[in-house]
Structures are given as structure tokens and as C-alpha cells.
Amino acid sequence: MTDRRVQAPFGRRAVEVAACRREGAYVVLQCHDPDGPRPVAGQFYMLTAGQRWGGGEDERPFLPRAFSVMRAPADGDRLDFMLEDVGPGTRRLGELGPEDALLLVGPLGNGFAPPRQGRRPLLVGGGVGIAPLAILQDQLATPDGTEPISALLGFRDAQHAMGAGLLADSVVATDDGSYGHHGLITDLLIRELDRDDHVEVYACGPPPMLEAVRALCAERGVPGQLALESGMACGFGACFGCVVPTRSGYVRICVDGPVVNAAELDTALAPGGGH
Amino acid sequence: MSVDFCGIELAHPVINASGTFDAIAAERAFGQGLLSNFPFAAFVSKTVTLNARQGNPPPRLWELAGGLINSIGLPNKGLQGYLEHDLPQLARLPVPLIVNVMGFSRDEVAALVEAFEARDEVAALELNVSCPNVETGLLIGADPDELAGLMARVRPLTSKPLIVKLTPNASDVPAVARAAQDGGADAVSLINTLRGMALHPRSGDPWLGGVTGGVSGPAVRAVALAQVHALASVLRIPIIGMGGVQSGHQAADLIRAGATLVGVGTESFRDPAAGLRISAELAESSVSTGL
Numbered sequence: 050m051t052d053r054r055v056q057a058p059f060g061r062r063a064v065e066v067a068a069c070r071r072e073g074a075y076v077v078l079q080c081h082d083p084d085g086p087r088p089v090a091g092q093f094y095m096l097t098a099g100q101r102w103g104g105g106e107d108e109r110p111f112l113p114r115a116f117s118v119m120r121a122p123a124d125g126d127r128l129d130f131m132l133e134d135v136g137p138g139t140r141r142l143g144e145l146g147p148e149d150a151l152l153l154v155g156p157l158g159n160g161f162a163p164p165r166q167g168r169r170p171l172l173v174g175g176g177v178g179i180a181p182l183a184i185l186q187d188q189l190a191t192p193d194g195t196e197p198i199s200a201l202l203g204f205r206d207a208q209h210a211m212g213a214g215l216l217a218d219s220v221v222a223t224d225d226g227s228y229g230h231h232g233l234i235t236d237l238l239i240r241e242l243d244r245d246d247h248v249e250v251y252a253c254g255p256p257p258m259l260e261a262v263r264a265l266c267a268e269r270g271v272p273g274q275l276a277l278e279s280g281m282a283c284g285f286g287a288c289f290g291c292v293v294p295t296r297s298g299y300v301r302i303c304v305d306g307p308v309v310n311a312a313e314l315d316t317a318l319a320p321g322g323g324h
Numbered sequence: 325m326s327v328d329f330c331g332i333e334l335a336h337p338v339i340n341a342s343g344t345f346d347a348i349a350a351e352r353a354f355g356q357g358l359l360s361n362f363p364f365a366a367f368v369s370k371t372v373t374l375n376a377r378q379g380n381p382p383p384r385l386w387e388l389a390g391g392l393i394n395s396i397g398l399p400n401k402g403l404q405g406y407l408e409h410d411l412p413q414l415a416r417l418p419v420p421l422i423v424n425v426m427g428f429s430r431d432e433v434a435a436l437v438e439a440f441e442a443r444d445e446v447a448a449l450e451l452n453v454s455c456p457n458v459e460t461g462l463l464i465g466a467d468p469d470e471l472a473g474l475m476a477r478v479r480p481l482t483s484k485p486l487i488v489k490l491t492p493n494a495s496d497v498p499a500v501a502r503a504a505q506d507g508g509a510d511a512v513s514l515i516n517t518l519r520g521m522a523l524h525p526r527s528g529d530p531w532l533g534g535v536t537g538g539v540s541g542p543a544v545r546a547v548a549l550a551q552v553h554a555l556a557s558v559l560r561i562p563i564i565g566m567g568g569v570q571s572g573h574q575a576a577d578l579i580r581a582g583a584t585l586v587g588v589g590t591e592s593f594r595d596p597a598a599g600l601r602i603s604a605e606l607a608e609s610s611v612s613t614g615l
């Protein structure tokens with residue numbers, strides 16, 4: 050896959066938190082980044098709280114945490130990230146408030162490419178993995194906004210499904226049926242592909258969902274771009290900790306991803322998450 | 325505060341620890357900003373082996389209090405791949421290049437040393453001896469006789485400075501360091517990572533794909549200081565001290581304990597420009613402490 054990246058300023062910079070608000074089960078963390086470039090959808094940042102990074106559960110966090118950028122309006126300096134409290138790093142970041150210091154490195158990694166000629170983009174997200182699809186929807190939108198970019202979004206339950214409000218034109222499925230379609234997001238994807246398979250699938254979410262999407266794309270001969278996730282220490286290719294197996298061997302998803310072509314993977318079910 | 329290290333003129337005493345910074349990947353991420361503000365006075369490349377290696381299966385990382393455990397497994401393109409793809413790019417860096425090599429037999433190390441002896445782009449070689457000699461089964465860096473045998477084989481093959489990267493996973497590190505010096509090493513570097521392990525929080529199975537890994541970060545800083553201090557009184561050759569350095573003050577501590585250069589490793593994961601900050605802080609503290 051050819052590089053789709055905006056390069057980051059070298060080093061870690063301190064920025065100011067603009068807001069930190071709850072969105073159902075999630076937290077949206079907004080900051081001002083006056084010295085950074087505008088990212089490409091699918092790129093990510095390494096985030097560290099300016100104070101009290103460490104001293105949580107097991108005296109962690111120690112390393113920065115990687116987050117796909119969720120929104121970066123072209124005019125202005127705002128960056129939005131979407132977090133879910135799953136450990137000491139996300140917990141500390143979720144406690145930040147206006148004017149608190151946030152340390153960031155980014156934008157990093159390889160983002161989404163535009164759809165191939167003649168194909169309509171179809172976004173498929175699960176849980177906190179919907180984040181990069183929000184900025185992708187912004188960046189793919191036609192200038193007059195006449196052609197909506199549809200998104201299929203899956204969540205655990207209704208409280209998590211409130212995150213769907215962060216995107217436009219979404220159809221929602223929940224595991225427990227408390228909101229939208231009762232079942233898997235791939236049920237909705239199959240329905241869409243049956244209707245019109247001249248699409249290019251853009252997906253991000255938990256590994257079992259990504260694997261189901263990858264397998265469907267392969268079966269239907271539909272191109273797919275998957276944004277992968279892995280625990281990572283550095284985010285810029287130094288630690289070699291975030292590798293995933295591809296058809297050409299292990300690749301570091303921080304520099305050769307996080308967005309990879311679905312056709313390059315035999316499985317999206319690789320181990321390597323954080324703890 | 326320029327430093328003469330084995331005849332190589334360095335702008336300051338801060339370099340990277342091998343395997344903790346990939347200048348080629350970093351240039352993709354940061355572009356010209358990396359090259360015009362290169363964070364280290366010399367660049368030590370990741371370990372090169374004779375044959376290409378994929379590295380260990382993931383997961384490869386475990387975060388812990390004040391550091392992490394890594395089980396990466398030395399992925400690299402092998403000697404030919406390095407010479408063809410990496411060396412031309414690394415030769416363009418604005419600082420001297422030190423190549424770290426590892427072999428599983430004396431013949432393998434000899435082949436690597438001979439190949440790099442022929443390359444003017446390479447300023448010095450670092451021998452990673454944290455691996456077994458497959459012919460004897462002994463961990464090269466834990467056994468003074470084993471290391472002496474290796475040095476006898478490879479020292480005559482190069483006139484470039486030869487640095488031996490010592491492992492802390494040895495019962496008598498000073499004895500191994502003396503074997504390096506007696507065998508003709510120009511310098512030693514230490515500490516490499518300490519062997520460690522983590523279990524999956526729910527299943528209780530080993531978390532890391534490689535089962536065990538190496539502990540690094542501030543958690544090992546006191547060990548590094550003690551080992552550098554122990555070697556300073558028994559060696560005549562210079563020491564590159566490393567292990568958990570996060571500030572200029574901590575770099576100055578290693579220099580006070582006997583190091584000539586200081587390696588920064590895990591802190592670069594948290595801030596890619598950490599080397600710049602640490603060398604600037606070290607320069608300030610040198611003025612105030614008369615180092």
C-alpha cells in the first residue's frame with residue numbers, strides 16, 4: 050500500500066485540552082494543536098497526560114497510548130479523540146479537563162486511501178473503533194455534501210451505541226438488541242453488499258469484527274481497508290512491538306499501518322493487544 | 325561538550341541504545357525534522373544477524389511499573405539486506421554510525437565483522453553477546469572463556485573500534501568485562517535488558533509470544549548504575565552506560581559512576597526527541613557540577 054501520511058513535527062509537544070466530555074460509554078477528548086499539521090484520516094497520535102502519568106493501577110501508565118484521531122476540522126487547530134476506559138492510561142486521559150496539559154506525538158502512521166474508481170465508500174465500525182471513521186466521513190464528503198457516506202456501526206449495547214451520534218448517516222446494530230438491529234454488524238454488511246457491491250469497505254473495530262469483515266470482502270471480491278490496533282510502545286517504528294502477521298511477514302502497524310489492505314492479511318485475528 | 329570516543333569525535337556524550345530507535349522508520353514519520361535535529365551524537369543500529377529474522381510472535385510488549393518488558397526477537401533483514409537497503413540510508417545520517425552485530429557462532433560473528441570492516445560508512449562495531457553460541461550451548465556474554473574465544477577470533481579482523489555490549493544476566497559481569505578488555509575490546513556498553521516475564525492476567529499463561537523478555541526503563545536504572553560503577557574500577561577502556569536514563573541528571577550520574585558515553589533507550593519510546601532534551605540537560609548539569 051502506498052503511503053498516505055502527513056509527517057509529524059519531530060518530538061513530543063505539549064498542547065492544551067479544550068474539553069473532555071462523555072458520549073454514552075465513551076469520552077471525547079478535544080485539544081488545540083496549533084503547531085501540528087492537519088492529519089489524514091486513519092492516522093493516530095501518541096498521547097500522555099501532562100501530569101500524573103503513572104501511579105495508577107500497578108503504578109502504570111508508563112508508556113504513551115495510541116489513539117486514532119477522530120476529528121480534525123480543516124479550518125482551525127482542534128483535534129478530537131475518542132476514548133473508552135479500559136485501563137490505567139485511558140482512565141487518566143479521561144480525567145483531563147479544560148486547560149490541562151496533554152503531551153502528543155503525531156500525526157503518525159499510514160491513513161486511508163480514497164476509494165478505487167467507481168466504488169462507493171462504505172464505512173464499518175465497531176465500538177471505539179468508529180473513531181477514525183468519523184474523520185474519514187468528513188474527508189470523503191463531497192464539497193456540497195449531497196452524497197452521504199453511509200456507516201454501519203456495531204456496539205455492545207444502547208449506552209455504547211450513543212457513540213454513533215459522532216458520525217452522520219449511520220445504521221446501528223447492538224449485540225444485546227437494546228438499540229438498532231439486534232445482532233452483528235456483519236448482518237448489516239451482508240445486506241448492503243447484496244444490495245450493491247460496488248463499494249470499498251473501510252473498517253475499524255475489535256479483531257473478531259475486523260476478521261469477519263475481511264473474510265466477507267475476500268468472499269465477495271470487494272476491496273477493503275482495515276485500520277488495525279495493537280499495543281505499541283513508541284508509535285514511530287522504534288520498538289518493533291506492534292507487529293501483525295501479513296502475507297509478506299510481520300509488519301509494524303505504527304509505520305506500515307494502521308491502515309492496511311484487507312487483501313494483505315490472512316487473518317485480522319492476530320494477538321498483540323494491550324493489557 | 326564534545327567527546328573523543330575511541331578516536332571518534334562526538335558532539336556530546338548521548339547516543340541511543342541499540343534496538344530502541346529506527347532512524348529509517350523515524351525519517352518516514354518525522355521527515356527532515358529528524359535529520360536537522362538528530363537526537364543522538366552517534367547512531368547505533370539495531371542488531372544485524374547473518375541471516376534475516378522475522379522476530380518473535382506477538383504479543384511482544386508488557387508495560388510494568390516504571391518500564392516495560394520486550395520480547396522482540398531481533399527481527400532484521402540479515403547482513404545482505406542491511407548492506408543493500410539500510411546502510412545506504414543510515415550513511416546519510418548527520419552522525420557517526422555504529423553497527424551492532426550478533427552471531428550464533430564465532431564464524432557468523434566473524435563474517436559480520438569482516439563485512440563491516442570493508443565499509444567506510446561504519447565508524448565502529450558493537451558486539452551483541454546476549455545470545456548462546458550454538459556450538460557450545462553457552463551464553464557468550466555470561467561466560468568469560470566463551471567471550472575470550474570470540475574476541476580471539478574476531479579482533480584481528482577489524483581495525484574499527486570494537487564495543488562489547490554486556491548482558492546483566494551473568495553471575496560475574498566484571499569477569500566478562502575483563503575478558504572483553506583482555507581480548508582487545510575498545511569499549512564496553514551496559515546494561516542490556518534484564519530477563520523478565522509476565523503472565524496473562526486471566527489465563528495465567530505467559531503473556532509474551534517469546535515467553536520471557538527483557539526489562540528496560542527506569543525500573544532498571546539502579547542496576548545500571550551499580551554495574552557501571554563496578555566496572556569503572558576494573559577496566560581501562562571506556563564504558564557506555566545505559567539503563568533507564570530519563571534526564572540529564574541521571575545521565576550525569578552514570579558519567580560520575582564511570583561512563584564516558586550514555587545510552588538512551590526506552591525514554592525515546594515516550595518522546596522521540598528525548599535524546600535532545602537529555603543532552604541539553606546534561607550540558608547544563610556539567611556546567612554546574614564541573615563534570
